[in-house]
Amino acid sequence: MEQETIIEAGGAPGQRGPIDHKRRQQILQAADEHFRLYGYRKTTLADIAKAINLSTPYLYKFFDSKQALGEAICSQCLNRALAEVEELVAAVKSPVDKLRRVFTGLESKGWGFLNDERKIHDMVLVSFEERWGSLARFKDARFQLIRRIIVQGRESGDFERKTPLEETCGAISNMTDLFFHPMLLEQAGKSLEDEALAVANVAIRSLTA
Amino acid sequence: MEQETIIEAGGAPGQRGPIDHKRRQQILQAADEHFRLYGYRKTTLADIAKAINLSTPYLYKFFDSKQALGEAICSQCLNRALAEVEELVAAVKSPVDKLRRVFTGLESKGWGFLNDERKIHDMVLVSFEERWGSLARFKDARFQLIRRIIVQGRESGDFERKTPLEETCGAISNMTDLFFHPMLLEQAGKSLEDEALAVANVAIRSLTA
The missing domain is CATH 1.10.10.60 (Homeodomain-like)
Structure with missing residues (x-):
């Protein structure tokens, strides 16, 4: 070559x-x-x-490399999933509802990959296992989405302002992994919507303290 | 036979x-x-x-079966890890500190399996993959530990009392998986202590709301 x-x-x-x-x-x-x-x-x-x-x-x-192609396709799939979550988020007004929809939306997209696009699910799983750059970019975009919602909630007075913004956004972003990580969804073997709602409630209560 | x-x-x-x-x-x-x-x-x-x-x-x-033996050994290892976390929890008084130690203690134990007892780590991973009974019993014991701390915090007035107890305990128990699940630790490839502390802070703020 x-x-x-x-x-x-x-x-x-x-x-x-x-x-x-x-x-x-x-x-x-x-x-x-x-x-x-x-x-x-x-x-x-x-x-x-x-x-x-x-x-x-x-x-x-x-x-x-094949991985470079895999990352490109994986990015397209993850970007599309996140864009759909952003639509769900944009359809409601309150920061509380928006944050809840990040959790349930990601759970629904992850579950959709597993059930309707199994080969894509498997590729996303590889991206988690091998820590592809496409995954890091997705995680960053997810963090930014959550950060925008929390900043908006702080400005509107819905959320408290005293805790460190970046740490809180990072933690809540990590928490969504419980319902989007392809391996965890696979191991659960069932929709985790209720669990996602319960964890979203913990995140929301921590912000409205 | x-x-x-x-x-x-x-x-x-x-x-x-x-x-x-x-x-x-x-x-x-x-x-x-x-x-x-x-x-x-x-x-x-x-x-x-x-x-x-x-x-x-x-x-x-x-x-x-071999799995029955695996579950027995896995239970011993997970029980020992949880007993060590309970010791850490018992060494501090405030429910806030106790809850924080559940997160950091589990992270430390999970990281310990990965680094110091790799074969045990691998077996715990199998128990997650195949949803062994030993894992369900561990998760139940972890839930009970967290529930005891939260009930204590509600009684002492450190924690709020209005949110549904079981849902909250279940969600917080699930959140610790982010730092104990052997696959997630493996994929992170580094100690997740800071991340565990940040997520513990979210849980704690949600309870002190």
Whole structure:
């Protein structure tokens, strides 16, 4: 394989070459289809290249590993899930209701992956196991969503203002993992909506103290 | 293998035969040694039987499967960990400090398994994956410990009394899983003491509201 300088494409690690290259979209679409159909683990870069009549070395011009492609697809899935949670959050006014919807919304999305998009669930699980960058970016976006809600609640007087903001947001963000982490949902083997509501109530009471 | 009526020994499922039989202790000790040395997955009932000059069928008189032995050893380890956390809890007076120590104590024990007793960590992980009875009993004991602290705090006036007790205790008990679940500690790859303290603070603020 020809060695090239890796160019960061859109800030995503492991991606290289021109950002707006049509080929990139074509590769991403083929990867998405393969990961959904056969799973991340069972798909090779050669499978993806072959599906769109490209050579594997040519594919390396855009993604320097299968993981880089996995991270790109995983980011798309996690971003979509979070965007749906943000819609649920935007549909209610009070910061209390918004925060509750972060918990139940994430639980519902995680449970949806497990039940309706099992191969995506498995890939998200790999991203947790191998601490992919896509996961870190998702966790950061989730933290920012929770932070915006808490700041809004502090400004509106719904939430207290004396506890350290970053620590509180980080802790509450971690707490949502109990209902979104693919392994925990798998081990529970059932929807954790009630548990998510109960933990959301603890978070909410801590803020309205 | 001779079929006998299964007698519940000490209420532990999968155990049979007379409770106080010396053989049972001998088998448990050999199992403990094997699981610690070679790991639960790699040990067979035949290995354990051979180590103490028993036949495998004879061993079945006491434990009806490897999992029954695994659950017995796992219970011992989890009970010991929880007993150590209870000691830490008993050493401080205020319900706030006690609750904080449940979080940091469990984190420390979980981290201890991962770092100092790796094979035990792996077995506890199996118990989470396969939802062993030993895990359910541990979770119940953890819930009861947290419930005792919260009831004490309600009686002393340190904690509020208006929220539903069982729901709150269940939620806070679940929250400790973030720092005790062997898979989460493994994926974190570092001590989660600071995170445990931050989440404990959320729990404590929710109770002092």
